[in-house]
Amino acid sequence: xxxxxxxxxxxxxxxxxxxxxxxxxxxxxxxxxxxxxxxxxxxxxxxxxxxxxxxxxxxxxxxxxxxxxxxxxxxxxxxxxxxxxxxxxxxxxxxxxxxxxxxxxxxxxxxxxxxxxxxxxxxxxxxxxxxxxxxxxxxxxxxxxxxxxxxxxxxxxxxxxxxxxxxxxxxxxxxxxxxxxxxxxxxxxxxxxxxxxxxxxxxxxxxxxxxxxxxxxxxxxxxxxxxxxxxxxxxxxxxxxxxxxxxxxxxxxxxxxxxxxxxxxxxxxxxxxxxxxxxxxxxxxxxxxxxxxxxxxxxxxxxxxxxxxxxxxxxxxxxxxxxxxxxxxxxxxx
Amino acid sequence: xxxxxxxxxxxxxxxxxxxxxxxxxxxxxxxxxxxxxxxxxxxxxxxxxxxxxxxxxxxxxxxxxxxxxxxxxxxxxxxxxxxxxxxxxxxxxxxxxx
Numbered sequence: 250x251x252x253x254x255x256x257x258x259x260x261x262x263x264x265x266x267x268x269x270x271x272x273x274x275x276x277x278x279x280x281x282x283x284x285x286x287x288x289x290x291x292x293x294x295x296x297x298x299x300x301x302x303x304x305x306x307x308x309x310x311x312x313x314x315x316x317x318x319x320x321x322x323x324x325x326x327x328x329x330x331x332x333x334x335x336x337x338x339x340x341x342x343x344x345x346x347x348x349x350x351x352x353x354x355x356x357x358x359x360x361x362x363x364x365x366x367x368x369x370x371x372x373x374x375x376x377x378x379x380x381x382x383x384x385x386x387x388x389x390x391x392x393x394x395x396x397x398x399x400x401x402x403x404x405x406x407x408x409x410x411x412x413x414x415x416x417x418x419x420x421x422x423x424x425x426x427x428x429x430x431x432x433x434x435x436x437x438x439x440x441x442x443x444x445x446x447x448x449x450x451x452x453x454x455x456x457x458x459x460x461x462x463x464x465x466x467x468x469x470x471x472x473x474x475x476x477x478x479x480x481x482x483x484x485x486x487x488x489x490x491x492x493x494x495x496x497x498x499x500x501x502x503x504x505x506x507x508x509x510x511x512x513x514x515x516x517x518x519x520x521x522x523x524x525x526x527x528x529x530x531x532x533x534x535x536x537x538x539x540x541x542x543x544x545x546x547x548x549x550x551x552x553x554x555x556x557x558x559x560x561x562x563x564x565x566x567x568x569x570x571x572x573x574x575x576x577x578x579x580x581x582x583x
Numbered sequence: 584x585x586x587x588x589x590x591x592x593x594x595x596x597x598x599x600x601x602x603x604x605x606x607x608x609x610x611x612x613x614x615x616x617x618x619x620x621x622x623x624x625x626x627x628x629x630x631x632x633x634x635x636x637x638x639x640x641x642x643x644x645x646x647x648x649x650x651x652x653x654x655x656x657x658x659x660x661x662x663x664x665x666x667x668x669x670x671x672x673x674x675x676x677x678x679x680x681x
Contacts (some may be wrong), residue, residue, distance in 0.1 A: 260658050260659070260662075262655070262656035262657075262658060262659075344645070355605050393658075396662065403652055416641060490637075490640070494640065494657055495636075497657075497658075498656075498657070499655060499656045500653070500654070500655040500656050500657065500660075501655075505655035505656070506656075509655075531653070534655075535647065535653075536655075537632070537643070538640070538643070538644065541640065542637070542640045542641065544594065545636075545637045545640060546637060547636050
């Protein structure tokens with residue numbers, strides 16, 4: 250089967266929002282990646298230190314898949330979705346969709362995206378790509394992390410779609426089937442903002458939202474007692490930088506993307522308060538980026554004495570203070 | 584206007600400024616601004632400056648501080664922090680929009 254769909258390839262800040270945005274755009278809905286992120290209340294914070302994790306970690310966005318589900322619900326977009334236990338069936342369904350000219354998003358293990366530079370490829374089971382054709386047994390890929398369209402042979406695609414482990418893709422794929430005409434973004438934008446505020450300041454859970462940031466600030470002081478040695482501590486501290494900046498976060502743990510969303514929301518709702526809040530969130534993002542840099546630097550230099558960890562903790566606490574005020578203001582603004 | 588079409592003097596001034604900014608911020612002593620070619624890769628195995636990913640964040644912060652521009656997303660940053668010339672291209676575009 251040789252079929253290549255005429256699909257506009259664009260890079261994006263984050264794979265899940267980027268893939269969904271590209272599919273919505275292809276199907277005629279004019280929407281930006283930050284708007285998708287904001288309407289779906291993608292902004293989040295969580296400090297996770299359960300026994301399921303080898304070491305405490307942070308999350309800076311809603312769980313994978315939630316952006317897609319929230320967009321479907323709030324914009325009334327019908328998504329056709331599948332998971333397959335049997336790779337033969339999964340591959341054959343994908344080929345059927347491609348042959349019909351339907352660009353389809355697939356969940357994959359990022360490690361098998363062999364067109365990416367080797368140093369970037371790590372095992373992450375929740376990477377999303379758009380598959381936009383098949384030629385000479387190679388799939389044509391639009392990966393929002395790669396500057397151009399690329400190719401992946403069917404064996405590698407199979408490995409990527411049926412990789413095992415935590416959050417295994419299980420052949421998951423989807424495409425938007427029905428999109429309403431003339432969507433009014435006002436209500437979905439307000440809903441997305443209100444839900445983000447609820448998640449950040451009102452959930453009675455001690456490790457999510459602003460409470461999670463406070464917990465992070467507090468618990469990081471205990472990290473030196475949880476590690477094997479200085480190298481281990483250095484590794485974990487430097488990971489803060491990766492989690493905030495280098496996992497498709499759009500920069501500063503998705504705070505820059507949320508600021509851009511608020512800028513667009515201000516226009517949609519004709520609400521200048523949101524414009525001011527957008528600028529404030531951008532500055533908040535700058536401060537998160539400083540945390541990221543500080544963590545990377547002390548980690549790299551093995552400059553990990555108690556005073557440094559205290560300093561890092563204080564920087565994080567300041568973000569918690571700021572986001573607590575910020576989301577209260579934001580809730581009042583809509 | 585892309586850097587290629589900037590007046591030669593302006594382009595030279597901007598690229599020189601960027602090189603000095605990188606060298607000063609990263610406290611690089613083994614090479615001078617004059618010795619850095621505008622198209623030399625800043626990162627990767629053979630870069631003469633010996634930069635790593637942490638230096639990349641420092642450059643991003645330095646560009647923000649000096650020119651008030653944000654490289655918000657890391658995919659964009661990878662495209663822009665390729666060489667002094669690609670940074671100059673980006674700055675030219677951003678500064679025009681300010």
